[in-house]
Amino acid sequence: MRYSRCHLLGTLLPLVPFSTAAPAESVRFPRHATVVDHRAVANNYTFIIAGGGIAGLTLADRLTEDPNVTVLVIEAGPLDQGQDGILVPGAYAPYLYFWPNLITVPQAGLNNRTPGAITAQVVGGGSTINAMVFLRGDADDYDAWGSLGNPGWSWQGLLPYFIKSENFTAPDASFAATANISWDDSIRGHSGPVMNSYPNYFYPGSANWWNAALEIGLPAVKDPQAGSKEGVFWMPTDLDATTMTRDHARRNHYDRVKDSRPNYHLLTSNIVCQVLFMGKVAIGVSYVPTSGGGSSCTSSVYASKEVILAAGGFGTPKILQLSGVGPRKLLNKLGIPVVADLPGVGQNLQDQPTLTIPYNCELTAPPHVVTANVVPNYGTLLTNSTYNAEQRALYDSFHEGAYTIVSSLSTNIGALSLQQATSSYKDIIAAAKAANPAYSLPADVDPTVLKGYKAQRAALLNQFASPNVGVGTVHWGTSDSALIYHLKPLSRGTVNINSTDPLASPLIDFRTATDPVDLQVYTAIFRKNRELFAAPSMQLLGPTEAAPFGAHLTTDAEIAAVMRDQINPTNAHQCCTAAMLPLELGGVVSSDQKVYGVQGLRVADISHWPFQLSGAPMATMYASAERLADLIKKQYCLAGAC
Ligand SMILES: Cc1cc2nc3c(=O)[nH]c(=O)nc-3n(C[C@H](O)[C@H](O)[C@H](O)COP(=O)(O)OP(=O)(O)OC[C@H]3O[C@@H](n4cnc5c(N)ncnc54)[C@H](O)[C@@H]3O)c2cc1C
Ligand SMILES: *[C@@H]1O[C@H](CO)[C@@H](O)[C@H](O)[C@H]1NC(C)=O
Ligand SMILES: *[C@@H]1O[C@H](CO)[C@@H](O)[C@H](O)[C@H]1NC(C)=O
Ligand SMILES: *[C@@H]1O[C@H](CO)[C@@H](O)[C@H](O)[C@H]1NC(C)=O
Ligand SMILES: *[C@@H]1O[C@H](CO)[C@@H](O)[C@H](O)[C@H]1NC(C)=O
Ligand SMILES: *[C@@H]1O[C@H](CO)[C@@H](O)[C@H](O)[C@H]1NC(C)=O
Ligand SMILES: *[C@@H]1O[C@H](CO)[C@@H](O)[C@H](O)[C@H]1NC(C)=O
16 A cells, blocks of 8 residues: 655645745836825825725725825835736735734643734735635624624625625636536626636546535535525635736725826825824824834824724724723823723634645555546646646636636635534534633633623524534645634634834734634534545545544544644634724724724724624625725715715
8 A cells, every 4th residue: 555645735825934035026017196105195185094905995996986085095015016926826925915023922722832923914905915715704694793783784784785896707607517616696796896706727636525525415505605605615716707817906996996096095115103183083194114214103194084994903903002092901001191991902803713634645456546646736736847837828828727726725615504514513502602701711801892702602602503604614725635714713812012113013812722612613624524535536536634633533632632733823814803893892893883982083994893704804895895985975975975
């Protein structure tokens, strides 16, 4: 019997080493006049947006539709240079624009490891460097946000904005039929800015995986964007189907409109330090070059209507705390004058942990298959230069082939409800109900934050009991490892500044797996993935679970012990650190995303979510920013909105 690793380089994105290497390729996007130098920043704007990621650029685009409105976006990162690593899925290189030096404090639930935290620092934010998965949450996610005291939030309420945000291009019909891609056109948008579609190729191993999933009873989902996605499906991606390149927020909400919008200014490579207040009214921001260079935050710019924070799950709570909006205890400790005592700022941190499970491939005796693995797979691009050159030529000439698939991923994925993952789901829910929720939070938690967490936990446990809400996903990149994601953690972390220096990193504590129920859920997902690999269609390929996992791990406790060593706390989906909840539930913003206790200040980015979705964040960020743009237009009668 011969054993071989199925393939090299079963990399999970966050394992890609951080690199500061300068982009090698030529500039494809010339600078435009609307990208302003900080000396050219006007004295005042109607709106100032801190952070030019998905939410920031979507809002800036929509608000500047009114020619009487002026908007300045201040973004910490530069414009991308149109590198292959950004635009070409098969050449995906996210580390080109990672925010530097973000580390976590020792993770108590993960044997005190200190893994890196990941977020974008580039125009377009996460959409410029993310893995392109363009997936909505499940209907109950938005309904549950609504039920936590947020009138106006529901699946039905957000659906028109999902549709408005996107332009879905259907795949070729005969390819779709062979590949098992299906969708419901009635819930897809066709005239919005965000292009999305599917790769036009699949690795043959994907068929083994798909069929194995059906063999263990997972259904094929008609359309994962329709509000319930439990089962297997092709992952929609933010691909421009004409060029098969990434359609990021920089393209669809800045490049697309900049020539006709002298009122849309973008200041790159500058960090917003603080919101400036006159009394309790936000009147502007101060900022500093990201490169620092010894300068302090002496530049300021003023907003006649609002300052909108769109700096992401780490950036927004940091700006709030630096501005005196946050937990009084923390602000006092750092000598920051309190503008509004909001105990929830920087609390409620959640991500969607990931776990890589390596596999070896075993040759099985004739008359079974005689190949160690089915080729080509994504690893072939990396190990066979002839194949790589062929595929690249195919992509460059015809926009076809393996390069249309995001490197390291394949094309299909499975989302599991807790009851699909395990028949003992009721025991897990009972254990969660019996536990003291305070144990899932830091010991010094504020009583309002704890109360809000209890409300969230009740909503989440309802989701655990639902057949229509995913708690985890399973994926196989067709090479040497499976990737499983934990979508619905109960553990809650914190992100708090540790200094008044706006260029310093905050203290990031995910507190992953500090709630023991999280590992019970994750173990159930792990076992379901094991079952999938043991199904006949996968066994044709002879995969065996490899170290540090392996068949010798049989009890939940044995599996969980290895997990504590292996879980990556982040999929770069950090969220919920300025939560949209009532004030008495530790909330930071109201259902129209206004910061409590002050005026003229909103939070647009993923920080405002109460809890994680059964999906990936990007599609919802675009939709919720569209929604917020409409709210703001109505409030101020902009662009004929009233
Ligand atoms: C490597 C990676 C892979 C991912 N994969 C996927 C995926 O496949 N699918 C998916 O749906 N999601 C994915 N995500 C997550 C997704 O991209 C984010 O959740 C999403 O971009 C959040 O949108 P946002 O508008 O809240 O913030 P972001 O898009 O993160 O934008 C925030 C922006 O604010 C800037 N900023 C921060 N602080 C300041 C400051 N003080 N001053 C000025 N600017 C500031 C940042 O530089 C950034 O550009 C991934 C993220 C990363 C990083
Ligand atoms: C806003 O800026 C314009 C032009 O830069 C200037 O004329 C005006 O006085 C400013 N208004 C305020 C309130 O600062
Ligand atoms: C939507 O995408 C298609 C290409 O797939 C394009 O022809 C069409 O113009 C786009 N629509 C809009 C409104 O951008
Ligand atoms: C598609 O599904 C059919 C069965 O419904 C299966 O025979 C085929 O292998 C699948 N192909 C892929 C690429 O998933
Ligand atoms: C490498 O790829 C080429 C082209 O697809 C193929 O003909 C060849 O067999 C591959 N080599 C190996 C060692 O797999
Ligand atoms: C936090 O700040 C304190 C006081 O300045 C310092 O001693 C400590 O090293 C900082 N912690 C981290 C992780 O930077
Ligand atoms: C812009 O302002 C002018 C002058 O106040 C007004 O006449 C016009 O209707 C406004 N345009 C829009 C789109 O609101």
